Amino acid sequence: MKYSLTNYSEAERDKYYKALFSRGNNKCKLENISASRLDARDTPLAFNYSFKVPDFVRSIDQELFINPHLSKPLEEGFIEDSRKLDVEHDFTNTEENTFIINIPNGYTLSSIPKEKSFENEKFGFKISYKAQNSKLLVSSKWYLNTLLVKKEDFSEWNKMIGMLNDAYNESISLKKQ
Numbered sequence: 109m110k111y112s113l114t115n116y117s118e119a120e121r122d123k124y125y126k127a128l129f130s131r132g133n134n135k136c137k138l139e140n141i142s143a144s145r146l147d148a149r150d151t152p153l154a155f156n157y158s159f160k161v162p163d164f165v166r167s168i169d170q171e172l173f174i175n176p177h178l179s180k181p182l183e184e185g186f187i188e189d190s191r192k193l194d195v196e197h198d199f200t201n202t203e204e205n206t207f208i209i210n211i212p213n214g215y216t217l218s219s220i221p222k223e224k225s226f227e228n229e230k231f232g233f234k235i236s237y238k239a240q241n242s243k244l245l246v247s248s249k250w251y252l253n254t255l256l257v258k259k260e261d262f263s264e265w266n267k268m269i270g271m272l273n274d275a276y277n278e279s280i281s282l283k284k285q
Contacts, residue, residue: 110146110153129157131178136161170284172215176207176246177276182233185269187262195257195265202251209244214285217244221278226268230254230261233268235275244280 113121125141141157166173181203187195211217217239225234233250250272257265 110149113143113153114146125157129155129159131159131161135163171218172212172282173279174209174282175277175279176209176237176244177235177248178207179205179248180276181250182269182272183276185272186266187257189262191259191262194259197252197255197257200251200253200255202249204249205247207246207248209246209280211242211244211282215282216285218281218283220244220280221275224271224275226271228264230257231265231268233272233275237280 112124116124125138129138129141137160139158139160141155144154144156145151146153161178164174164178220237220239221235223234223236226232227234231250231252231254233248235246235248238245238247
């Protein structure tokens with residue numbers, strides 16, 4: 109990835125970033141993308157960017173509803189019980205995201221989901237919510253610490269995916285004051 113980004117033209121880099129970072133729907137607009145540690149061979153690559161997704165908020169009466177999960181890693185990750193072989197992954201991975209939702213003037217948080225997590229030594233996730241001044245911080249992390257999800261781990265894996273999908277379906281609501 110580092111090699112590609114340092115050798116891409118600006119147009120190729122923009123196309124790559126769009127494929128990598130677009131969230132929510134096809135109206136997503138990326139802004140202020142920066143990559144750090146491109147020259148540091150033995151350190152993880154880090155990106156910082158912002159984006160806008162028009163028409164993502166639902167309004168009913170005096171209340172706004174937002175599903176803050178614009179990215180849903182592993183959403184389709186169920187492993188069929190009938191599968192006979194272990195699931196092999198090319199690499200271990202950790203993905204962490206923090207989304208900041210600005211609470212509009214004249215609105216207050218009326219409900220936020222409870223923290224959800226699943227942890228074991230091989231894989232897991234954590235999603236948390238924190239109200240801070242006129243913002244809501246939504247933090248999510250998932251990790252895969254193994255290259256092989258063994259058949260005997262399928263039940264735990266599917267339990268994690270079920271809990272993760274339940275968390276993805278929860279919304280926050282903002283009530284007009």
